[in-house]
Amino acid sequence: MSPWLETSKESFERAWAFAEAMGQKPVETQDTPGFILNYFLIPFNNDAIRLVEQGVAEPADIDLAIKTALGYPMGPLELLDLVGMDTQKLLCEAMHGLTHEPRAACPPLVRRMIAARRLGKKTGRGFHVYSDTKMFGA
Structure with a gap:
């Protein structure tokens, strides 16, 4: 086949x-759901969210550690702020619903941030605070 x-x-x-x-x-x-990138990225980002939830480190420190150690241009919490908590919730629900992978389940902090309108860059506050809500220099 x-x-x-x-x-x-x-x-x-x-x-x-x-x-x-x-x-x-x-x-x-x-x-397969998420192909390669999202199959990896959604649980990875959720792990970073759970680090914040559990008080392991501050968002800026988590982002710095990931950027430094892995050479990523953007930390996972910066990326989530760019994508938006509302979008992350939808991604989690779709991926978890298809794969039943526990790490893909939406962390409670995401739902609390959405309720508080801390969606990320588009609202001026997510894991980080933004003075400019424009996306990509628009």
Whole structure:
């Protein structure tokens, strides 16, 4: 059985070549919830949220540790502020509902932040405080 179900090998190869022609680096994955990035990223971000919930460290320190140790350009809590707590809640509900992975379940702190309108950059406050709510220099 083909890993692509209804996609022919020729169509897959054309799509792969198209992605490469656009300067992208495609990867092959099964058709699974979140594919690779979100399957990894949603639980990873939830782990960072749980560190804050449990008082392990302050958001700025968690972000600094991740950026320094892993070389990421942005910490997980900075990324969550950019994406928005409301979006993270929806992502968690979708991923957990499909995979039943405990780490994908929405942390209680997310729901409390949404109730307090601390959605992230778009409201001026999430894990961090923002004086400018514009996204990407808009």
